Amino acid sequence: MLGTWINVGAVLAGSLVGLAAGKRVPEAITRSVTVGVGLVTLVLGTQLAIGTENALVLLMALLVGGALGTWLKIEDRLAALGEKTSRWFPASMRGTIPQGFVAATLLFCVGPMAVLGAIRDGLYGDWRILGLKSVMDGISSIGFVAGLGPGVFLSAASVLVYQGTLTLAARWLVAPGSGEVLATTPALVEFNATGGAVLIALSIKLLGIRDLKVGNLLPALALAPAFAALYVWIAG
Numbered sequence: 414m415l416g417t418w419i420n421v422g423a424v425l426a427g428s429l430v431g432l433a434a435g436k437r438v439p440e441a442i443t444r445s446v447t448v449g450v451g452l453v454t455l456v457l458g459t460q461l462a463i464g465t466e467n468a469l470v471l472l473m474a475l476l477v478g479g480a481l482g483t484w485l486k487i488e489d490r491l492a493a494l495g496e497k498t499s500r501w502f503p504a505s506m507r508g509t510i511p512q513g514f515v516a517a518t519l520l521f522c523v524g525p526m527a528v529l530g531a532i533r534d535g536l537y538g539d540w541r542i543l544g545l546k547s548v549m550d551g552i553s554s555i556g557f558v559a560g561l562g563p564g565v566f567l568s569a570a571s572v573l574v575y576q577g578t579l580t581l582a583a584r585w586l587v588a589p590g591s592g593e594v595l596a597t598t599p600a601l602v603e604f605n606a607t608g609g610a611v612l613i614a615l616s617i618k619l620l621g622i623r624d625l626k627v628g629n630l631l632p633a634l635a636l637a638p639a640f641a642a643l644y645v646w647i648a649g
Contacts, residue, residue, distance in 0.1 A: 416534040416543025417576040423551035424569040431558025447560030451619030461609025470640045478633025488628030513564025518571040523608040531576040535583030600638035607637035
């Protein structure tokens with residue numbers, strides 16, 4: 414799990430830098446930073462989403478996953494979790510805790526680098542992918558803290574749990590040698606595409622276009638591989 418620990422450290426370090434710098438950065442600049450992060454998120458999400466090989470699987474994952482997430486009130490529960498931890502910070506900062514926590518958690522935990530990096534770390538002890546992701550997350554966390562507040566600190570725990578779980582699962586459940594072909598399986602291809610769609614929704618929220626409850630789309634990430642496997646089984 415070395416790669417995940419490096420990633421967690423990068424998020425915490427970037428958050429500290431962003432918190433220190435944010436105190437002296439005008440609101441207009443912090444908003445500009447948030448917009449910049451939103452635009453990059455949009456580009457990354459688009460690159461992932463257009464990689465889908467089955468638009469029907471992508472659509473069904475988003476529709477069913479979004480409905481399930483709305484029923485479970487995942488976004489509200491994530492926000493409530495952020496509210497409960499707000500007492501760890503000064504009162505003047507508490508209003509931004511949930512937004513920063515939710516946005517950073519989604520950005521840092523969704524995408525092929527998190528999945529493939531964690532799997533390779535578990536299979537081979539190869540943390541290079543997560544090392545590269547750590548650099549990106551550390552830089553992003555500086556902008557997130559400056560624009561969205563100290564809730565970004567809490568996303569480090571999400572990274573630890575999410576990537577750590579994938580690494581341990583790969584270590585104990587995935588057959589040795591299978592990691593090399595994972596990237597081309599329909600299940601992972603559609604997982605990545607669905608993750609890209611979720612990132613696009615997140616970018617819309619960050620850019621202030623519409624306040625979407627992006628957290629409610631998280632079940633789609635679990636459903637996409639299942640729907641892809643089901644489609645292959647039916648078609649075959």
